[in-house]
Amino acid sequence: MSPRPISRRGLIGGGAAAAVGVGAVGVGAYALAHDDPDAAAASRLDRTYPFRAEHQAGITTPAQDRLHFAAFDVTTSSREDLVTLLKAWTLAAERMTAGGPAGPVGPLEGAYDLPPDDTGEAIGLPPSGLTITFGFGPSLFVDDDGKDRFGLAERRPAALEQLPHFPGDNLDEFRSYGDLCVQACADDPQVAVHAIRNLARIGFGTVSVRWSQLGFGRTSSTSESQTTPRNLFGFKDGTMNVKAEETAALEKHVWVQPGDDDAGAWLEGGSYVAVRRINMTIEVWDRQPLGDQESFIGRTKDTGAPLSGGEEPDQPDFAMAGREGPIMPVTSHVRNVHPDFHDGARMLRRGYNFVDGTDAIGGLNAGLFFLAYLRDPRTHFIPIQLQMTKVDELMEYLKFTGSALFAVPPGIAPGEYVGQALFV
């Protein structure tokens, strides 16, 4: 534990010395400015996760309630500027995830004739379990014309290609792709927004925001300590998620392993994140009978148990007969994405519900912002998405409007910067 607590106002009497230690700050003594400063509620918002660790935080971390995800385009052609930015982002992320301001001075303590090095909207807000997770897109390595932008082309892992255009994709280019990504998760949305906004501010002149997405409610659990939440179809989602406690499954399905890719050795201990913005035609869905909804999913709406019986965590019995064919319909979502039909492949999903105003036909622009961490998109995502597009009944109620893939480097040790292994 740090002997010198910091707050989002600025370092309290600590200066540079305190900043060095923030990675070790745990649940700490941050000022609270909430309406209900109850100790137990506060203890949740006081949570911090170390920024420096074997893996980046924000993957197996118990999924926080709120998301702000941003994709950036790099606007410089200078490798040095890019590295400088990653170093600056590392320091800012370390400060903010520890509950501090984005810069060493903070929003209030600087000179009156200089812009503050923190934007101030998180003054007084606790750390709120903030995690900040960085990723590198295929276009960072090679541009559309095949040009090696930053001398990184030879280090691009073979799996790091733009996702294919899947049947049914109706992609908005400005909700897709990107050179870099930053995922900010927190239990207070203002804290997540503050993190992305300050990283964008720090990146001014080197990167610009390509697209960004807020998620208001998590749709997955990433820890056995969490209950399974519901998506906007009203169903429990992510029941079979790889969880933080499944260490063997994480190695097999989530973390890139030594030998997976020689060019991408820098990614060992990292992962890939598949990003899909999935609009749900909820107005049409809401007019489907309950029984049909359950058949489309393959689970009961109530408990989330498979239609073949049992409890939520129980495995479906795909052979069990129903009145017409298997009781788990061959067109059900659960069957089409189940590991049994994909060589055992599993993902760590970390999706969020979103509502972004209104669509052109008077419905809600709403759905699931799908995020899945996985060891290799060629085995753990693309075949499963392709299978979905073929026979999955759910497809009729989905419209894929955004798509991206990023390589998520491993965690870093003291003194390192995010993604350093790629640049040395």
Add this chain to the structure above:
Amino acid sequence: MSPRPISRRGLIGGGAAAAVGVGAVGVGAYALAHDDPDAAAASRLDRTYPFRAEHQAGITTPAQDRLHFAAFDVTTSSREDLVTLLKAWTLAAERMTAGGPAGPVGPLEGAYDLPPDDTGEAIGLPPSGLTITFGFGPSLFVDDDGKDRFGLAERRPAALEQLPHFPGDNLDEFRSYGDLCVQACADDPQVAVHAIRNLARIGFGTVSVRWSQLGFGRTSSTSESQTTPRNLFGFKDGTMNVKAEETAALEKHVWVQPGDDDAGAWLEGGSYVAVRRINMTIEVWDRQPLGDQESFIGRTKDTGAPLSGGEEPDQPDFAMAGREGPIMPVTSHVRNVHPDFHDGARMLRRGYNFVDGTDAIGGLNAGLFFLAYLRDPRTHFIPIQLQMTKVDELMEYLKFTGSALFAVPPGIAPGEYVGQALFV
């Protein structure tokens, strides 16, 4: 207190009898499905506010953390259909604000061959302080061609006209106007979204969503029990708000009074809500020196005290001299909207921060969704907005992209439906 608690699953053993009593349900015995089911945290999420009261809830109610606001266009020309919808919305809103499902059956208990009467994403979630507040736009009374759409033209209050196009307005038609509005506020965004989504579902065939807006963090306090939150400029906002405890000020500045408007007598005890979607050019703001930011606002960024000194709640001294002119600059926001310069007019603000992805130039599409409840827009809003556009330094960092005005009818008694006084 209701002897028969309900939950978002459906009425528990209660049926119609329980439904009658939901308006009287207080903080109750709802099932919780949160990760941190701590009693004190739960007590906040367990809060309910009666749907039937003298005034609609969601105005003086202590501002909840999250917002989903929707404007609807009426797609029928039948007055009867419109009234039928208002009756159905009343019942659904009463159920949902009490922590129940949108329909009498709920998301799970219906027949398998019928669509559920609730969409299910709020199953297990507590009431979360949900309020649902309804309003009527000018276009409900008279359309663009001057046609009396539903026989209501003669009852339109003189103040209920579309807001003028203010200097600097850059309005998106599909973020502006609307025949009806519904404001859903809750401490859980999924609960607010669930409310709007189900009201839209119930309205299918009678109304369509014209636009909708999520707000992730409140920017105003409406009760002395609340601390002043911060907007995305990083400043405390709404310091001088009319608060629930100021009963005389509410009568003077917020609630429509007998005699205010003969045609609009049905609106007595109601209010007007001025809606402005205000994009902030936060990337430019963030490059302004701290001293300049404070001069633009007229308050310190730290405590929110006026630049003339004192504490946050203290009145500014507009006569106090500074180094160059008054210490409260004549161009400061606080001065330009202060009651002293507007015949004492005050508003009850209820705004929320928003981030809606990305704008066309690589910045965040972010700002303040301004909601203000007031007795008369002609005295309490339009002159103040006009004054702002003239000399307020803040205008350089604002872009008004949405605008609307609605009349918000008073509360209703048992047996009545929302807005009934307008139709009888």
